[in-house]
Amino acid sequence: MPDYPEIPRHIAIIMDGNGRWAKERGLPRLQGHRAGAESVREVMEACIELGVEYLTLYAFSSENWNRPATEVSALMNLLDRFLDEKAKDLDRQNVRLLAIGQLDRLPAKTRALIERIQARTAGHTAMTLVLALSYGSREEIVTAARTLASDAVAGKISPSQIDNEVFASRLQTAGIPDPDLLVRTSGEMRISNFLLWQISYAEIVIVKKFWPDFRQGDLFEAVTEYKRRHRRFGAL
Numbered sequence: 001m002p003d004y005p006e007i008p009r010h011i012a013i014i015m016d017g018n019g020r021w022a023k024e025r026g027l028p029r030l031q032g033h034r035a036g037a038e039s040v041r042e043v044m045e046a047c048i049e050l051g052v053e054y055l056t057l058y059a060f061s062s063e064n065w066n067r068p069a070t071e072v073s074a075l076m077n078l079l080d081r082f083l084d085e086k087a088k089d090l091d092r093q094n095v096r097l098l099a100i101g102q103l104d105r106l107p108a109k110t111r112a113l114i115e116r117i118q119a120r121t122a123g124h125t126a127m128t129l130v131l132a133l134s135y136g137s138r139e140e141i142v143t144a145a146r147t148l149a150s151d152a153v154a155g156k157i158s159p160s161q162i163d164n165e166v167f168a169s170r171l172q173t174a175g176i177p178d179p180d181l182l183v184r185t186s187g188e189m190r191i192s193n194f195l196l197w198q199i200s201y202a203e204i205v206i207v208k209k210f211w212p213d214f215r216q217g218d219l220f221e222a223v224t225e226y227k228r229r230h231r232r233f234g235a236l
């Protein structure tokens, strides 16, 4: 049975509500995403302070490609700017960057930026920031199943050898511990195709605020709630 650490080793966040935050203020949606990028900075600081080892952010889902082209390109520009500005901070904060998702669908410029920062921060040890970009959990699971099936057909693995551990090693999160705590903002109670396999035992905390209003104190509160709960993994 896994441990129940005092501080979650891995926090995953569905950052929801940028658009509604902007609408409430009569602002364009992009302003909501910009304000959301500020929350990302705050939450990263809070996680480093707490000693969280992994922070995974759902920054762009595979379904988000269906949004209007202007919003998609604005989000990509915002991401580029965030990465560009963050590169130095990640060094200062000793944070490693990883990206998961169908990265080949991202603009070449964004992909190059990510690759450069991943390589540059590979040795950092204070925390790992995992950005889920063009990410969809079903796609990830299907890809893992497909590679295992190919390996089985090629005689590299026998079907009887495929267990939870082997399967997890074919996911994009291979080597990353499962999230202990999943936070979703804006009060919605959905998982939205995010880390379906990995959150099997995660505590889920739903916060009513929109993501741009989410501050360090809200993260600390979510961790307090996590600590309060007794996790039993289905056992008595």
Ligand code: FPP
Binding pocket: 015, 016, 017, 018, 019, 020, 021, 033, 034, 036, 037, 040, 057, 058, 059, 060, 064, 078, 079, 082, 131, 211
């Ligand atoms: C959800 O709000 C948020 C997103 C689709 C994108 C998340 C992006 C950011 C927080 C900003 C940039 C991120 C990084 C890592 C710099 P929504 O648009 O779905 O809001 P709504 O449900 O109110 O419309």
